[in-house]
Amino acid sequence: MKVDHSRVVTEKINDKQLRENLSSAMHTLQTNRKNLIQKRFTNWEELRDSGKASKNNTLTNLKERLLEFEENATKNGFIIHWAKDGNEACEIIYKLMLEKNISKILKGKSMASEEIHLNHFLKEKGIDAIETDLGELIIQLIDEPPVHIVVPAIHKNRYEIGEIFKEHLNAPLESEPEKLNAIAREYMREEFKTLKMGLGGVNFAISKEGAIWMLENEGNGRMCTTIPDITVNICGIEKIVERFEDAAMLNTLLIPSATGQFITNYNNIITGPRQEGELDGPIECHIIMLDNNRSRMLTNKEYYEALRCIRCGACMNFCPVYDKVGGHSYKAVYPGPIGEVITPQLFGMDTNSGILTLCSLCGRCSEVCPVKIPLADLIRKLRRDKVGEGKNPPIGTDKLKKNKIEAMVFKGYSKVQMNGFAFRTAMKSAIMFNGIVHKFGDRIPVIKNWVAYKDLGEFEFDLHKEMKEMQGVIYE
DSSP, X not given: OOOOOHHHHHHHHTOHHHHHHHHHHHHHHHHHHHHHHHHHOSOHHHHHHHHHHHHHHHXXXXXXXXXXXXXXXXHTTOEEEEESSHHHHHHHHHHHHHHTTOOEEEEOOOHHHHHTTHHHHHHHTTOEEEEOSHHHHHHHXXXXXXXXXXXXXXXXXXXXXXXXXXXXXXXXXXXSHHHHHHHHHHHHXXXXXXXXXXXXXXXXXXXXXXXXXXXXXXXXXXXXXXSSSEEEEEEEGGGEESSHHHHHXXXXXXXXXXXXXXXXXXXXXXXXXXXXXXXXXXXXXXXXXXXXTHHHHHTXXXXXXXXXXXXXXXXXXXXXXXXXXXXXGGOSSSOHHHHHHHHXXXXXXXXXXXXXXXXXOOOHHHHHOXXXXXXXXXXXXXHHHHTTOOSSOOTTGGGOOXXXXXXXXXXXXXHHHHOHHHHHXXXXXXXXXXXXXXXXXXXXXXXXXXXXXXXXXXXXXXXXXXXXXXXXXXXX
16 A cells, blocks of 8 residues: 555644754754764774775675574574574564563664564564653553654653653653653663563674674663663674674764764673573573565665665754654654665565655765765655656565656656756746746645645846846856
8 A cells, every 4th residue: 555645744744843953953963973974084084984994895795694693693503594584583483482481572773674574463463562761661552653763752841741751651740861761760760670582783793793782871781781681682794794893983973963972871792692691681692684685676776785884864853844743644663764775675666655755855965975875866866756757666566556746746846857958948037937826826736735735946148147146056
């Protein structure tokens, strides 16, 4: 079923509180990142180049790295599982819980578990999957998906969170962050007391060492992977890196880009289960290596670069569309620019092509991506594929019902853009339509959607001349 974004976008644009929350949060994250990079880094661009090269090296040799990781992780005592899709990954976890007679699992933050819809799967089986990350807990209480891949409840302010805790946890109404944290901590400690199986994500899987690295700020991830006897970590196959040095360098890029911190409060490097003679730690450590169409993406020379993503969320933090409508408007596990690129690849263009409209192609996402994924260019290519002009489109594109009017408009637009005379004539003639557009814009298709929320600028007498004088515009 194809997702219709127009209704939810309209709803979110009209939600003034949501827009205030997002604007405040996004600008804070932008400022934190900017200040940290200016004060603590003299080689940020060189680091970005190194991060890109490191990830490309791994992707070029992914099969070798994955087999190396499996071999070394197995030597360390990990139990490795391979899942071709989300359903297989969920079945592995479910069967493991049945085998161990476990009816509840506590989760650290894991976007991969969101991708495979683990909570919903287990709920249908009568098993509780309880979130322990503060943001994830908040949205689980109100039955919402994450709005952001790093800060899942960033669309809620402290007053709204206080109301949520009062209603769902029977807590006193509070709004101070310290008191809200105390309420969540008290609630979660009771759950941790009976923890038998914990689940976590993976930020980096180091093939040479057979180890995994988890980043977090709250300590819940550490508790989920050290307190119980059995742990499970879900790892997308693209999270592999070759050496600790690669992981450390990518970590140095990830944290400033995500939250504007220099380092997270907790760095959990897990090398296996409890060893003989050790008194604590898990007895069994399972890692699920998740494909879910990543192998297909890797073989696509136009889109493989998206697999460099280290899930920092910087593209969302700087996206002028995201900070107006929020992550739920994308109706996808991964929102924002990176979500627009990978969602059609992971879940099919036929059901997710609408997500591609939530982009102005301003290019800010490409500018801030720490591993230099050309996100805006990839979104443009996906739009091309959507109308049937691509040669190697994502899965499900063949099932799309093509919009003939849209295809005709873009074909005409391309011809004008590629013909100097036609382009100059169009620009010089723009003034002719100025009065018509401003007077009847609320009734003209496409334009009426724009004027519902924004004022149209005035067309200058000679737009062609004006464009030539704009800073950064180069005419050949």
